[in-house]
Amino acid sequence: MTKQRAFLKWAGGKFGLVEPINRLLPDGARLIEPFVGAGSVFLNSNYERYLLNDVNPDLIDLFNIVKRRPQRFITDAAALFSPLNNNASAYYALRSEFNACSDPYRRALLFLYLNRHGYNGLCRYNRSGQFNVPFGQYLRPYFPQAEIEVFAEKAQRATFTCLSFEKVFRRARKGDVIYCDPPYAPLSTTANFTSYASTGFSLEHQHELARRAAHTAHKRGIPVLISNHDTDLTRLLYADADLHSLQVSRFISQNGASRGKVAELLALYTSPAAASNVVALTPLQRKIAP
Structure with missing residues (x-):
C-alpha cells in the first residue's frame, strides 16, 4: 500500500512511524484514535471503520466538512492560496478574521x-483561545488537493468526534482497537508539558491515559497502543504494557544544528492472556530505562 500523507502539516505527526505502528496494531473491526491529529495512522491503516477524535474543534469541523463536501472545499480553499495572500500583512489579516469568525465553514478554509x-x-x-502562530515566510506554500481528495474518500468510513479522551475510551467495544498519540511527556523533568488546544495535557492526564489503557485492555479485552517519548517517566507509566523503543528523527529545537534522533516508545496493552510476558519484562524495562 502506498503511504499517504495527511493534508495538514502537524507537529509530531506519525507519517514516519506508520510502519512500526501498523506492525503492532492488532486486527479489529474499528480503529479508535482519541488523539487523531492530522490522521496519518488513519490514512495508512486498513480497518473497516474508524472513530477519530480530537479536542480541537477547528480540526474536527474541518475533517467533517472535507468528508461531506470535498470538491466545494477544495475550490474555495484553493482561492486562498494566492501569491497575494503569501505575505505577512495578508497572513495576519486572515488570522484576525479566523479568530473573529464563528462560521464553521469559513473557519475550516482559514484553518487550512x-x-x-x-x-x-x-x-x-x-489562553483566550486565539490562534497565534506567526507567519511562516514560505516561498510557495503547497496546496494539498490530492491529499484532501484521498482523505475525503477514506473519511466515508470514519466518524469524527470532539470529546475528551476519557469519553472516547467509554465508547470502545469488543472488536475495537485503540491507538493513542497524546501530547508527549517532556524529554526532561525541567521541560514543560506540551500545551495543546486551549488547555494543557498534564502529568495527571498522562497517568489517567495509562490507567485507562491498562483497564481497557486487561478488563475489557480491547487492545490499546500508545506512542510517547521514551523516558523514565513513560516507562514507569506504561509498566504494564509490552514496550517497544525506536529512534525517530525530530526537530528538537528551532536551531537546525539541534536536529537529531529522539527515542520513541510504543506501549502495547493487550488482554492478560496475550500479555503474559509483560510481568516478567517489567523489572528489566525499569532497569534499562534511560
Whole structure:
C-alpha cells in the first residue's frame, strides 16, 4: 500500500512511524484514535471503520466538512492560496478574521490556509483561545488537493468526534482497537508539558491515559497502543504494557544544528492472556530505562 500523507502539516505527526505502528496494531473491526491529529495512522491503516477524535474543534469541523463536501472545499480553499495572500500583512489579516469568525465553514478554509502559511505548520492558541502562530515566510506554500481528495474518500468510513479522551475510551467495544498519540511527556523533568488546544495535557492526564489503557485492555479485552517519548517517566507509566523503543528523527529545537534522533516508545496493552510476558519484562524495562 502506498503511504499517504495527511493534508495538514502537524507537529509530531506519525507519517514516519506508520510502519512500526501498523506492525503492532492488532486486527479489529474499528480503529479508535482519541488523539487523531492530522490522521496519518488513519490514512495508512486498513480497518473497516474508524472513530477519530480530537479536542480541537477547528480540526474536527474541518475533517467533517472535507468528508461531506470535498470538491466545494477544495475550490474555495484553493482561492486562498494566492501569491497575494503569501505575505505577512495578508497572513495576519486572515488570522484576525479566523479568530473573529464563528462560521464553521469559513473557519475550516482559514484553518487550512493558516496551517500551510504559518510557521512550521504549528497549531497553537493563546489562553483566550486565539490562534497565534506567526507567519511562516514560505516561498510557495503547497496546496494539498490530492491529499484532501484521498482523505475525503477514506473519511466515508470514519466518524469524527470532539470529546475528551476519557469519553472516547467509554465508547470502545469488543472488536475495537485503540491507538493513542497524546501530547508527549517532556524529554526532561525541567521541560514543560506540551500545551495543546486551549488547555494543557498534564502529568495527571498522562497517568489517567495509562490507567485507562491498562483497564481497557486487561478488563475489557480491547487492545490499546500508545506512542510517547521514551523516558523514565513513560516507562514507569506504561509498566504494564509490552514496550517497544525506536529512534525517530525530530526537530528538537528551532536551531537546525539541534536536529537529531529522539527515542520513541510504543506501549502495547493487550488482554492478560496475550500479555503474559509483560510481568516478567517489567523489572528489566525499569532497569534499562534511560
